[in-house]
Amino acid sequence: MEVERPIPQPITPESKPYWDGMKEGKLMLPKCQDCGKVHFYPRVFCPHCHSKNLTWVQGSGKGKLYSFEILYRPFNRAVKVPPPYVLAMIELEEGPRMLSNLVNVEPDPKVVKCDMPVEIVFSKLTDDMTIPLFQPAR
């Protein structure tokens, strides 16, 4: 089967629990047990208070579309998703922001709006790799 996107790489030791969670359909996020804040992308310590006292929590998968673009012309041929499609910056309910695509939506700025509520869709690329996409909240 042809993979429609570049496989995320290089997977780093500190991000492995995140990618392992994806395979099980869970959005696992690093949370600081000292200051209580969740961060993303995963690091060896909390970027807010620099504590190494981290744990992993399962995110709700809900958030809002913080910002977006509509890509009409692919810059990277390894991404085989046919344009136009929506490049998305998601602000998770837990606080951190991440990049993804907004799917199951008309790629039109009249339809796609900043701050619209979104929810996660787990997209399996291969047996070993699942990535988070988002769609308008149902």
Next chain:
Amino acid sequence: MAERNAMRELSNSVCIVGVDESDEIGTLPHKSQLALHLEAITNAVRDAGLKITDVDGIFTAGQHSPALLGEALGITPRYVDGTSVGGCSFMILVEHAVAALHHHLCDVAVVSHGESGRSGVGVTRSRDTSISGQYEIPYGFGAAPTYFGLITTRHMHEYGTTLEQWAQVAVSTRAWAALNPKAMYRDPLTIEEVLNARPICYPFTILNICLVTDAGGAVVLTRADRAQDCAKRPVYVRGTGEGTEHVSVTQMKGLPLSEATRISGQRAFAMAGVTHSDFDHIMLYDAFTSGPPIMLESLGFAKPGEGVHFFANGKSTPGGSLPINTNGGGLSYTHSGMYGVFPIIEATRQQRGECGARQVPNAKLSLVNGMGGMLSAAGTLALSHDK
């Protein structure tokens, strides 16, 4: 306050004494990236009335290390700096050169840029994808427009900025390019043409995005006492500032404004002992039409959302009350990839009064500000022919 006073001591201690582009800029499939560096350095050193053998400090960013430039020039520099944090690196390198010259770590510094951005001649493609490879590239991110558009769309959402207002930046910049014989595109442009151009990545059409060219540029600096003996009128580095906040746009705390830009401006103004209203000429890094207004807001020239007003009603255009991007910018003059050296070259020429048809009358204080990455890093300079 101790820091601020110490920086005041650096103000006016160093001058820009030579600037120039490579022999030609534009589409140059017959020239290597290294050749563009060497042409620019040779031309800028000649502009200063100095010799290559006078250069003992090499400052550069991008693929080639300062060691390679020294070797190619056949000189043995005693001070090198290869800080590379994106297109504004050359502005930041001016600050580093000021510090090195001030402390006599070198006597004649060259800040050099060469990039075969369009033709890719003598180029090694490589970049750090340790974070973006995991979290960004799989979704189609990677090229600059795929990130800067996120900042731009959020700005439109928060402040009601419109596509027409961004387009006005392209129109203003093209009016200046029409007066610069070296500019790649010189025909007049209308807001409608920008809006109706080929869509690339909403909110950008192709005319909201900078050119992709081959070009070199270099800046020669020396201490103010020695500068008086150089060929041209010295231009004083009155203030410098830099800041670096993030690499990924997801880590940008003040989005859609830039914390790195704010910090760099604050430091440069404090060192120069100037305020916003003292500037009569402005050079901003225009990789995208939305960049300059957002920079003006981040620097405190305009309230959030009001930077676009600087481009309205001809204010920023030839004959306007506050000229911006008088070389025609990355949007219409040249943009090789790391554009940051070119605004410094233009500001120096404006302060010398050698810009001909596009000369800003009585320009006394130029602001140079640019970004590296996606407003990730920033450099700010205050340049003047007068102390």
